[in-house]
Amino acid sequence: MRTRFAPSPNGPLHLGHAYAALVAHDAARTRGGAFVLRVEDIDGERSRAEFVASAFEDLEWLGLRWDEEAVFQSHRLARYAAAGERLKDMGLLYPCTCTRAEIAAAARASGPDGPVYPGTCRGRGVDGAHAAWRLDVARALALTGPLAWRDEAAGTQVATPEIFGDVVLLRKDLPASYHLAATLDDAADGVTLVTRGMDLFPASHVHRLLQALLELPVPTWLHHPLLLEADGRKLAKRRGSPALADRRAAGEDGSAIADALRAGRLPAGISLSQGLHHRP
CATH class of the missing domain: 3.40.50.620 (HUPs)
Incomplete structure (x- = not known):
């Protein structure tokens, strides 16, 4: 424990x-x-x-x-960077330069953190040097299959990370997002x-x-x-x-x-x- x-x-x-x-x-x-x-x-x-x-x-x-x-x-910055590179090598991260205003304008749904990112930069070939890096959640779930987790108060939960859309894991302004x-x-x-x-x-x-x-x-x-x-x-x-x-x-x-x-x-x-x- x-x-x-x-x-x-x-x-x-x-x-x-x-x-x-x-x-x-x-x-x-x-x-x-x-x-x-x-x-x-x-x-x-x-x-x-x-x-x-x-x-x-x-x-x-x-x-x-x-x-x-x-x-x-x-x-632990090296640990975060290594995990980011591993996910990039798996083809699961893509660079994104969208602003919050652009995301809000283009979003078609709301999630726990507000407007759900609609995948605007996915597949666009954005230069990653000055971009945030997002997790392609659908592709990731295709690799893992169904997942579950347990909360002591709420019991067993089916994992539904798609409610966030493609979350940022490597930020432009910080070494890593809270999630990573x-x-x-x-x-x-x-x-x-x-x-x-x-x-x-x-x-x-x-x-x-x-x-x-x-x-x-x-x-x-x-x-x-x-x-x-x-x-x-x-x-x-x-x-x-x-x-x-x-x-x-x-x-x-x-x-x-x-x-x-x-x-x-x-x-x-x-x-x-x-x-x-x-x-x-």
């Missing part, structure tokens, strides 16, 4: 991150497993060292301890139970396909509820949700906050999303 918490150091952690960390940490502790900390820091424009240090302090303040030295995505990096990292870290918010439930369809294509181990997933603000939106760094660091600086008891989250006692104005239920 191995779980992980994987924050991105592009802002301070908030209660939503605390809840996610507790789910992963407590799943490992109650089952005699290991809890791993991974820093997802490949966004060079936004990742900052001070947020890494603050995140470590926040987790310790909550009473959480990880069992191994923290790992950093920025140390997270899938490779969970395999490299030996994660057997992937815990994350239910907003990422659809992403597991894509990750299951990548595991089959790259011959990676298949974990079990556990998608937990999200902490929501009064307006129904999830807590988010970009909207300035109260930071754990501010609570820490104000002298609040981190262990008490962790115990309250475990018991479902939430601050006024914050609620748990409905749907897949699991308390850490």
